[in-house]
Amino acid sequence: MMLSIKERVKKSIPSWLILIRxxxxxxxxxxxxxxxxxxxxxxxxxxxxxxxxxxxxxxxxxxxxxxxxxxxxPQALPELYYLTTRPDTIPFDRLPDRFVVKPTHGCGWFQIVTDKSAIDRDALVGICTRWLNQSYYDINREWVYKEIKPQIMVQEFIxxxxxxxxxxxxxxxxxxxxxxxxxxxxxxxxxxxxxxxxxxxxxxxxxxxxxxxxxxxxxxxxxxxxxxxxxxxxxxxxxxxxxxxxxxxxxxxxxxxxxxxxxxxxxxxxxxxxxxPHFTTLRPALRLRYVSQNRRPV
CATH class of the missing domain: 3.30.470 (D-amino Acid Aminotransferase; Chain A, domain 1)
Structure with missing residues (x-):
């Protein structure tokens, strides 16, 4: 998928600069x-x-x-019904009436289903597909999300x-x-x-x-x-x-x-x-960047 000029410019900005601002x-x-x-x-x-x-x-x-x-x-975990990279394979007919759908590589993304018979299955698959095509790292610049494999989880409703x-x-x-x-x-x-x-x-x-x-x-x-x-x-x-x-x-x-x-x-x-924890090898670089950004003593 081709990125727009605006998107390419945004992706090129260092994460530290975006987050500090x-x-x-x-x-x-x-x-x-x-x-x-x-x-x-x-x-x-x-x-x-x-x-x-x-x-x-x-x-x-x-x-x-x-x-x-x-x-x-394992008893502390909600039951995992299905894990997939292909939302179109979600076995709705085998799922209970209530369940939760969420991606593995983001935060705050989820869909709660309280009545399976009332959902638009195609719409839910579409939401899951959009999740898989999104990078949570690009949104929040939290490095932990950068290399997580995007998958869709279907799990127990609590x-x-x-x-x-x-x-x-x-x-x-x-x-x-x-x-x-x-x-x-x-x-x-x-x-x-x-x-x-x-x-x-x-x-x-x-x-x-x-x-x-x-x-x-x-x-x-x-x-x-x-x-x-x-x-x-x-x-x-x-x-x-x-x-x-x-x-x-x-x-x-x-x-x-x-x-x-x-x-x-x-x-x-x-x-x-x-x-x-102290990351001593990074602190000199951090100091230079921070002083340059703030233009004031630290």
């Missing part, structure tokens, strides 16, 4: 990447310079299943009794210790986000309805420690049902360093929990 636009300041202190600065530092292969495995929605199964057991989209529990885990739980009721709906401590004390927002303590909170925190104990930071997402706890996904760079927390000061306080 994007960070400045979102947060109002340039990131300090020589001595990163806040959570978002450290997230951006990881995106630009941390090339550990395990991070790519965690981002791959198919490959991460073996990582989780090895540590928690019903927590709260509606078509289960509540998403997102645990911020630093070297095996959970420091924050972000609860997303309705998934991707910013108005229903709540922040809690691991002891389920509400942090933000102060007004608004509370989210009931999840049935398997203790197991959730223990599972997060097992999954992330060997890593400096990972966000691990879970779904909780009355019967059991389900793994959702692992995120190594939440919101591509562009997230804004509901609680003032949380960006810096979370940053204090994150002990970044």
């Amino acid at each position: 994007r960070y400045r636009k979102v947060h109002g300041v340039f990131p300090n990447l020589v001595r990163p202190a806040t959570f978002n600065e450290k997230t951006l530092y990881r995106i630009l310079f941390d090339r550990r292969t395990v991070l790519r495995q965690l981002a791959d929605k198919a490959a991460v299943r073996s990582y989780v199964a090895l540590r928690l057991g 019903d927590d009794g709260g509606g078509p989209v289960p509540t998403d529990y997102r645990l911020f885990v630093f070297e095996g210790t959970v420091e924050l739980i972000e609860v997303n009721v309705g998934h991707l709906t910013r108005g229903r986000v709540r922040l809690y401590t691991p002891a389920w004390e509400k942090l933000a927002p102060k007004s608004g309805d509370d989210v009931p303590r999840p049935t398997h909170l203790t197991e959730m925190i223990a599972a997060a420690a097992i999954l992330c104990g060997e890593l400096d930071f990972v966000r691990v997402d879970f779904f909780d049902t009355p019967e059991k706890l389900y793994f959702g996904e692992l995120t190594t760079s939440p919101e591509c360093a562009m997230g804004r927390f509901l609680l003032e000061g949380l960006d810096r306080s979370l940053g204090r929990h994150w002990n970044l």
Whole structure:
């Protein structure tokens, strides 16, 4: 497929330059990447310079299943019904009435099917085909997505009794210790986000309805420690049902360093929990680039 001149120019711009400018636009300041202190600065530092292969495995929605199964057991995973590079081969007739479809090489892309008889199968196949033809790396410039094999997953629908989209529990885990739980009721709906401590004390927002303590909170925190104990930071997402706890996904760079927390000061306080690995061979080049971009001392 031929790229337009605009697309070719965009692809030629270095990722570090795009991300630093994007960070400045979102947060109002340039990131300090020589001595990163806040959570978002450290997230951006990881995106630009941390090339550990395990991070790519965690981002791959198919490959991460073996990582989780090895540590928690296969029972923690939603059942995988089908994995393919050809969406037109999805065996709809053999699938249950409810299921979830998503690609392996992106984030935030999914289709929830709650009534198989009501879906337009051709339209769903078309959506999957577009996913396969898209590069999530080109969108967000997160290197972990660059070489993930694009595939389509069809997996179990998780019903927590709260509606078509289960509540998403997102645990911020630093070297095996959970420091924050972000609860997303309705998934991707910013108005229903709540922040809690691991002891389920509400942090933000102060007004608004509370989210009931999840049935398997203790197991959730223990599972997060097992999954992330060997890593400096990972966000691990879970779904909780009355019967059991389900793994959702692992995120190594939440919101591509562009997230804004509901609680003032949380960006810096979370940053204090994150002990970044030092990539000494890259720091001189980083300093030169950063000084050149900012034109101010660092």
